[in-house]
Amino acid sequence: xxxxxxxxxxxxxxxxxxxxxxxxxxxxxxxxxxxxxxxxxxxxxxxxxxxxxxxxxxxxxxxxxxxxxxxxxxxxxxxxxxxxxxxxxxxxxxxxxxxxxxxxxxxxxxxxxxxxxxxxxxxxxxxxxxxxxxxxxxxxxxxxxxxxxxxxxxxxxxxxxxxxxxxxxxxxxxxxxxxxxxxxxxxxxxxxxxxxxxxxxxxxxxxxxxxxxxxxxxxxxxxxxxxxxxxxxxxxxxxxxxxxxxxxxxxxxxxxxxxxxxxxxxxxxxxxxxxx
Amino acid sequence: xxxxxxxxxxxxxxxxxxxxxxxxxxxxxxxxxxxxxxxxxxxxxxxxxxxxxxxxxxxxxxxxxxxxxxxxxxxxxxxxxxxxxxxxxxxxxxxxxxxxxxxxxxxxxxxxxxxxxxxxxxxxxxxxxxxxxxxxxxxxxxxxxxxxxxxxxxxxxxxxxxxxxxxxxxxxxxxxxxxxxxxxxxxxxxxxxxxxxxxxxxxxxxxxxxxxxxxxxxxxxxxxxxxxxxxxxxxxxxxxxxxxxxxxxxxxxxxxxxxxxxxxxxxxxxxxxxxxxxxxxxxxxxxxxxxxxxxxxxxxxxxxxxxxxxxxxxxxxxxxxxxxxxxxxxxxxxxxxxxxxxxxxxxxxxxxxxxxxxxxxxxxxxxxxxxxxxxxxxxxxxxxxxxxxxxxxxxxxx
Numbered sequence: 001x002x003x004x005x006x007x008x009x010x011x012x013x014x015x016x017x018x019x020x021x022x023x024x025x026x027x028x029x030x031x032x033x034x035x036x037x038x039x040x041x042x043x044x045x046x047x048x049x050x051x052x053x054x055x056x057x058x059x060x061x062x063x064x065x066x067x068x069x070x071x072x073x074x075x076x077x078x079x080x081x082x083x084x085x086x087x088x089x090x091x092x093x094x095x096x097x098x099x100x101x102x103x104x105x106x107x108x109x110x111x112x113x114x115x116x117x118x119x120x121x122x123x124x125x126x127x128x129x130x131x132x133x134x135x136x137x138x139x140x141x142x143x144x145x146x147x148x149x150x151x152x153x154x155x156x157x158x159x160x161x162x163x164x165x166x167x168x169x170x171x172x173x174x175x176x177x178x179x180x181x182x183x184x185x186x187x188x189x190x191x192x193x194x195x196x197x198x199x200x201x202x203x204x205x206x207x208x209x210x211x212x213x214x215x216x217x218x219x220x221x222x223x224x225x226x227x228x229x230x231x232x233x234x235x236x237x238x239x240x241x242x243x244x245x246x247x248x249x250x251x252x253x254x255x256x257x258x259x260x261x262x263x264x265x266x267x268x269x270x271x272x273x274x275x276x
Numbered sequence: 277x278x279x280x281x282x283x284x285x286x287x288x289x290x291x292x293x294x295x296x297x298x299x300x301x302x303x304x305x306x307x308x309x310x311x312x313x314x315x316x317x318x319x320x321x322x323x324x325x326x327x328x329x330x331x332x333x334x335x336x337x338x339x340x341x342x343x344x345x346x347x348x349x350x351x352x353x354x355x356x357x358x359x360x361x362x363x364x365x366x367x368x369x370x371x372x373x374x375x376x377x378x379x380x381x382x383x384x385x386x387x388x389x390x391x392x393x394x395x396x397x398x399x400x401x402x403x404x405x406x407x408x409x410x411x412x413x414x415x416x417x418x419x420x421x422x423x424x425x426x427x428x429x430x431x432x433x434x435x436x437x438x439x440x441x442x443x444x445x446x447x448x449x450x451x452x453x454x455x456x457x458x459x460x461x462x463x464x465x466x467x468x469x470x471x472x473x474x475x476x477x478x479x480x481x482x483x484x485x486x487x488x489x490x491x492x493x494x495x496x497x498x499x500x501x502x503x504x505x506x507x508x509x510x511x512x513x514x515x516x517x518x519x520x521x522x523x524x525x526x527x528x529x530x531x532x533x534x535x536x537x538x539x540x541x542x543x544x545x546x547x548x549x550x551x552x553x554x555x556x557x558x559x560x561x562x563x564x565x566x567x568x569x570x571x572x573x574x575x576x577x578x579x580x581x582x583x584x585x586x587x588x589x590x591x592x593x594x595x596x597x598x599x600x601x602x603x604x605x606x607x608x609x610x611x612x613x614x615x616x617x618x619x620x621x622x623x624x625x626x627x628x629x630x631x632x633x634x635x636x637x638x639x640x641x642x643x644x645x646x647x648x649x650x651x652x653x654x655x656x657x658x659x660x661x662x663x664x665x666x667x668x669x670x671x672x673x674x
Contacts, residue, residue, distance in 0.1 A: 028445075028446070028447045028448065031445055031447055031448035031449075031457075032444060032445070034448060035438050035441065035445070035448060037480070037484075038437055038438065038480055039437065039438055039439050039440075041480050042437045042439065042469070043439065084444045087441075087444055088441075088442075088443075088444060091438075091439075091440050091441040091442075092440070094439050094440055095439060095440025095441075095467050097439075098417055098439040098440060098467065098469070099414075099417070102414060102415035102416060102417055103415075118341050118435075118470065119341060119342050121341070122340040122341035122342045122344075122433065123340075123342060125340065126340050126342075126344060126346065126406070129338075129346065129605075130371050130406075132604050132605055133373065133404060133605050134373070135604070136379065136603075136604055136605050137373065137375060137379060137381055140375075140378070140379035140380065140381075141379070141380060141381050180371070184371060184373075187373075187381055188381075188383070190381065191381040191382060191383045192383060194380070194381070195382075195383045195394055195396070198394075198396045198397075199358070199394070199396055201396075201397075202358060202396040202397045205397060206356070209356075263358040263359075266357075266358055267357060267358050267359065270354070270356055270357050
């Protein structure tokens, strides 16, 4: 009984130790405060730019600000549940404040030049990332696509943008985008070619696997045949219930080069096996 | 209706095959208690096992300022099936690329918001695409909305500030001036604004950090008039909307505070101070020696391995630059992890990574598994700890 007590004590200890591991799933409290504080500071700045701030906006912002303070206090008290509640509440008030400011349309409208620059920077960044990814895929798949012109265009677009020449930058981005589209098409073609080879390999592997299963079943103790509620047939002479027939049919299709049909059959057989 | 059990006096001669059991002793008599205990232990450990051997899926969103989202999705598929269908987020899909775990391009066909991929035996697929459908705009406010079946991460554009959020994030960090937020599964909405306030986000952060640092060293008795004045300038510039200047000034204030701390520490102390310092040092050495002796005595039979011990063996760390070259698509936070492991001789414990990057266990585990899938690292169990090793690349082996 003493040993039993020790075991159960150890169990209790283990369960207690599980606690801190679970706590890793809790939100990082500092992150909550950081997000809420940034939202507050930015809205405060926005509000300061409005001439006649309505009481509604002021009140909403004040409530959000109070919730942020309460969030800070909850974090100090290490009260995770309360911190989460105050965070969501604060963000709710800030969203409402922001919506009200938006509806007023009272804040300064973005400078068009700045908007264009931001948009173009974003496009460059996105296209550059896609280009890098396609380049990596091209290398991995031995597709030998040349990305030199793409890289030059991206560099040129960046320089043009730095010099404030947005129209030239836009042109370079357009050309770079065309290269990306072409590369994507070329790689799709490569994938198509490789797919037929891979499909053949896959069919052979599946035939081998099913053959092994068939042999194992044959060598094992004979069991009475399972009565299944439904019986499907692949063709007039092949039944899914008999893997031997499936293997024979697959081998025949593979030999005739009808890989697509073989794949369909493998897929149907797998689905049947899962259903079974 | 509760059943009642009575104690039955067993007859002296029982018929063959009959056993009388007292119901209050059934646990110890019929099912052995250690077996129950073992079951409980297994149940308790099952959570860890599930975490360790489960196939985590990855879902990352990168948001661009033009309202496009780049989606990266990694999932396990049935390797016995010739094709697999996976869900896509959004209906308008651009630049769709599907690869297997080795980076081999796979053929795929988009059907509305799903794609059928010819996996042909691949156990894992990686899906990359762009979609404008996850983001809407109202006035200056952008709204990202997604309903995810798994935990996911979202990388917001530079100079963006969150002004609304419908769920509590799991984590947040700044990567290359961009907010990288981990969010829990389920429906979530993030409202953010871009551009108008420039770098106010980073300026706020810099001011906060400088303020915290100055407060910390001031509380230890260090006088910080210069750094305090600089910080006030930073705040003033911030209030005038000069965010870049405010950020620079805040960083300068932090550097000044550091200098002020160093100057204060370098000033010669009084003899009484010195005496107490010496006493403290000697006391510390004695205490450390005694503690060390006790620990050595107690743990003489166990082999505790530390990162520094491990680096002494013949393992030669692969070059991080070679890894970056071979894997240019690596995320910045993954590159940082690789750089740290490389600096530590090519192998560190996972716990060291968590300490360095201040990440929760689950986040770090996902990052480590991601690098393992990329074939950059390998995980070894050393003294029940995960030892993360950079794998040798083909170029390194040459």
